[in-house]
Amino acid sequence: MRRRATEKLIVRCFTCLIVLILTFEFCPNAAFARAYTTFEKGLEKFSHRQFADSIGIFQKAVQEDPNDGDAWTFLGRAYMMQDQLPEAIDACTKAIELNPENAQAYTFREFCHFQMKHIREGLEDSEKAIKYYKPNTFEPSLIWALDNRVRACRMIRRTDLIEQDLNLLQTYEILDKAIKHREWARLNDAITTVDQAIKNMPKNADMWFFRGVVNSNKRDFWNAAADFSNAIRCAPDAWFLYYFRADVYQQVNQNREAVRDLTTLINAHPRLAAYRFVCETGRLRDQGIRIDESPITMQDIYYLRAQSNAELGNIREAIDDLSEALKLDPTDTKVLALRAEFVSENGKDDDAIKDFTEAIRQNPSDWTRYQQRGNAYLKLGKKKEAMDDFAEIVKRNPNDPGSYLIRALARDKNGDLEGALADYSQVIKLNPRDDDAYLARGVCFRSLHRYKEALDDWNQAATINPENKSIVMAEKAKLYVETGEEKLARSQTAPLDRALAAKRPNYWLYGSIAGGCVLVGAIVFFVRRKRKAKTK
Known part of the structure; x- marks a missing residue:
């Protein structure tokens, strides 16, 4: 009997919940509730152009693992950005010793040699940077290698060495223009520009990849999937491409295809699944942060595959994926909470409560976990423990009406009408224009046989929002039936019957x-x- 009157309130409650979650997630450290590795911390500083700070972190990374070629490469690049050229050359040389085909390290060392007038060494490095270049998740460093080489050859008047490089450089310069269009949110211009580059080099993965990124930003997910597929055909071992295609597959509910691509990534097990152009993908999509460079790790891939498996109804596989993610980082409270939700769906609420409790222990300030644990307690009939959790939400957000709405619904569901009435009243006190709270409090008043107060609340709800009129009429009709005033009840239902009849098809x-x-x-x-x- 009470369900219809509280439908809008439930929607309202979820809206408040989402707002509070987004408020929490807008904090810079909340984009991922997990710990970064030393190398990833260095990348984070570098992406914020905090080059001096990143040098210290990358130095720590190579001390932890002297065979970390990526850390040596980025240490060299950070030195280069600080104009510490000899140190940059030494770091890049170490990276090249670890991997003689490290195109990025050759590119950064090439630049340093040219800056120090070591033309011969710079030209040698540029040849190798171009030769070994492959599409990668960090940046299209080929354009820098080409540009530095062309400038140096022109300076020494050896243009004969760069005849084959000019067309390639021109195409990558077009790509660079397209990237700038995207930075300025001119997405249609970005597509038009990158199409020119694709016309010059139709089998270049970098071009198709960027086109897919822009189409994904435009929410043209099917075309983005086609673009990423073209890029994969050009560079099937560029693993980051599978991450982006899986992401757009998830957006169009093609979860089998998403699982396939994510599984390809897991089997390849690259160090980072993605880094560049990731702000509107995967776990970052719904975050308030708009940083285009952020490390996407294998833990994130397991998390995303769990989501797709859950959508396909493969809850057991989803739980397994989240367990794998937790092995990689046991401190990720979002993974813990999601696993708890899936475990609860499997009917194992006691195990779910353990995960929620661990998430709360690791991050007590995240009140959303109290709400989830409270719901799990309710499913087990543990009302006291549940209400303690809902009370904690109110304690942590005493001035937010959404906190009281959450507790009011729980109290209402468990028959504590007086408690629910107090919470709905608090919502109205904090937000006197909340029509949903008036509707729900009116239902509570009716259940307590306080009919005049119920009618007053419903009238107020209809005054605040005229769209509530039909709900109010239906609730009044129920009230008048309870009080034996059938004539008044029919006066409320008659307009509803006429409205319904007007909407019925005229079959005659x-x-x-x-x-x-x-x-x-x-x-x-x-x-x-x-x-x-x-x-x-």
Whole structure:
């Protein structure tokens, strides 16, 4: 009997919940509730152009693992950005010793050699940077290698060395223009520009990849999937491409294809699944942070595959994926909470509560976990523990009406009408224009046989928002039935019946039209048949 009156309130409650969650997630450290590795911390500083700070972190990374070629490469790049060229050359040399085909390290060392007038060494490095370049998740460093080489050759008047490089450089310069269009949110211009580059180099993965990124930003996910597929055909071992295609597959609910691509990534097990152009993808999509460079790790891939598996109904596989993610980082409270939700769906609420409790222990300030644990307690009939959790939400957000709405719904569901009434009243006190709270409090008043107060609340709800009129009339009709005032009850339902009748299809009219069409068709058929008979 009470369900219809509280439908809008439930929607309102979820809206408040989402707002509070987003408020929490707008904090810079909340984009991922997990710990970064030393190398990833260095990348974070570098992406914020805090080069001096990143040097210290990358130095720590290579001390922790002297064979970390990526850390040596970025240490060299950070030195280069600080104009510490000899140190940059040394770091890049170490990276090249670890991997003689490290195109990025050659590119950064090339630049340093040219800056120090070491032309021969710079040209040698530029040849290797171009030769070994592959599409990668960090940046299209080929354009820098080409540009530095062309500038140096022109300076020494050896343009004969760069005849083959000019067309390639020109195409990558077009790509660079497209990237700048995207930075300025000119997405259509970015597509038009990158299409020119694709026309020059139709089998270049960098071009198709960027086109897919822009189409994804435009929410043109099907075209983005086609673009990423073209990029994968050009560079099937560029693993980051599978991450981006899986992401757009998830957006169009193609979860089998998303699982396939994410599994490809897991099997390849690259150090980072993605880094560049990631702000509107995966776990970052719904965050308030708009940083385009952020490390996407294998833990994130397991998390995303769990989501797709859950959408496919493979809850057991989803739980397994989240367990793998937790092995990589046991401190990720979002993974813990999601696993708890899936475990609860499997009917194991005791185990779910353990995960929620661990998430709360690790991050007590995240009140959303109290709400989730409270719901799990309710499913087990542990009302006291549940209400303690809902009380904690109110304690942490005493001035937010959404906190009281959450507790009010829980109290209402468990028959604590007086408690629910107090919470709805607090919502109205904090937000006197909250029509949903008036509707729900009116239902509470009716259940407590406080009919005048119920009618006052419903009238107020209709005054604040005229769209509530039909709900108010239905609730009043129930009230008048309870009080034995059938005439008043019919006065409330009659307008609803008329409105419903007006929306019903006029089957007599449709039947008459259909019958007329059949009759006309029959007449035409017999007339034509008669004419044919006369002709014969």
